[in-house]
Amino acid sequence: MLAESTYGAWFPPMLSEHGGEIDHLISVVHWFMLALFVGWGIFFVYCLVRFRQRGGHKAVYNPVKGKISKYVEIAVGVFEAFLLVGLSMPVWDWYKNEPPDAGADRCEIRVVGEQFQWNFHYPGPDGKFGRTDAALIDTATNPLGIDWENEDAKDDVFSQEMHLPVGKDIYVRITSKDVIHSFAIPTMRVKQDSIPGMEIPVWFKVKKDATTAKLKESMTQTYPIDKIKWRRIRHHVAVEDYQDRSGQVVLAKGAPLGNNLEQGEKLINTLRESGHTELVLQPANPLEVICAQLCGNNHYTMKAQLITHEPADFDAWVQEMIEDRTAGSEMFEDF
Numbered sequence: 321m322l323a324e325s326t327y328g329a330w331f332p333p334m335l336s337e338h339g340g341e342i343d344h345l346i347s348v349v350h351w352f353m354l355a356l357f358v359g360w361g362i363f364f365v366y367c368l369v370r371f372r373q374r375g376g377h378k379a380v381y382n383p384v385k386g387k388i389s390k391y392v393e394i395a396v397g398v399f400e401a402f403l404l405v406g407l408s409m410p411v412w413d414w415y416k417n418e419p420p421d422a423g424a425d426r427c428e429i430r431v432v433g434e435q436f437q438w439n440f441h442y443p444g445p446d447g448k449f450g451r452t453d454a455a456l457i458d459t460a461t462n463p464l465g466i467d468w469e470n471e472d473a474k475d476d477v478f479s480q481e482m483h484l485p486v487g488k489d490i491y492v493r494i495t496s497k498d499v500i501h502s503f504a505i506p507t508m509r510v511k512q513d514s515i516p517g518m519e520i521p522v523w524f525k526v527k528k529d530a531t532t533a534k535l536k537e538s539m540t541q542t543y544p545i546d547k548i549k550w551r552r553i554r555h556h557v558a559v560e561d562y563q564d565r566s567g568q569v570v571l572a573k574g575a576p577l578g579n580n581l582e583q584g585e586k587l588i589n590t591l592r593e594s595g596h597t598e599l600v601l602q603p604a605n606p607l608e609v610i611c612a613q614l615c616g617n618n619h620y621t622m623k624a625q626l627i628t629h630e631p632a633d634f635d636a637w638v639q640e641m642i643e644d645r646t647a648g649s650e651m652f653e654d655f
């Protein structure tokens with residue numbers, strides 16, 4: 321599965337346990353629509369030919385009074401009501417009432433959208449979210465108003481990057497501070513509106529082998545330097561150091577090919593003139609959380625980096641975040 325994890329012309333890579341079913345449904349709907357399109361298209365052309373204007377025929381403007389068309393229409397209506405009330409609603413009801421069990425294996429995260437960023441609140445090792453208070457909100461340092469003095473908040477983590485452990489139940493509680501946003505992770509086939517005043521849960525599982533590290537590895541490609549278009553690789557970084565003729569590193573491992581078109585093209589030229597014929601590149605970060613609801617002027621910038629870890633590495637990240645914050649606050653106390 322990972323071998324196919326590159327962005328192509330069709331869907332983005334699919335990295336969640338349930339995503340295959342969604343892709344399957346989308347395929348079925350598309351094939352069904354194609355059949356309808358072709359069928360109705362043929363009927364349309366038939367009518368154009370069959371009822372074309374010709375001598376000795378006069379147009380009639382009254383609707384047809386046949387019984388069959390009436391019954392067919394009623395039957396279609398009844399069938400569609402059955403699809404909705406008889407099939408879809410029970411499935412949705414069952415699904416929405418069967419969240420993954422709370423416990424050590426469930427990773428719970430509060431997600432709060434705001435113009436124009438995503439905020440993530442993790443409960444930390446104790447599994448309890450600390451108190452939040454609108455009065456404590458500070459746009460720059462504490463957008464969620466977490467009460468860091470609160471006992472349950474001592475091991476909480478606030479982040480504007482989303483970090484997820486692979487293979488575990490992810491239980492996300494989504495809300496918004498201002499307007500309606502839509503929490504979406506295309507690669508996980510997850511999307512849910514975030515609505516102020518409501519907290520809507522969504523759950524999914526990241527595939528066991530879909531760690532960011534492995535994804536980057538599998539998306540590593542060799543690009544012939546003559547064919548490189550900066551725009552296509554601007555979110556990529558070098559996998560190794562590249563030197564010019566004098567031996568000076570002009571493109572370091574982990575660095576992007578310039579921050580804009582001009583820089584990028586200059587660097588590509590330098591590398592070409594230094595005798596390089598190809599570059600090995602990988603995405604800086606292949607995954608992201610986006611907002612899928614037009615929520616204001618800068619809607620398109622409302623993205624968050626998404627990083628997936630092995631569960632042990634995820635725990636290490638949580639620990640690191642807690643230590644960073646406590647170290648930071650102690651530093652302030654010294655002043």
Ligand SMILES: [Cu+2]
Pocket residue numbers: 433434436500501502611612613614615619622
């Ligand atoms: Cu938004």
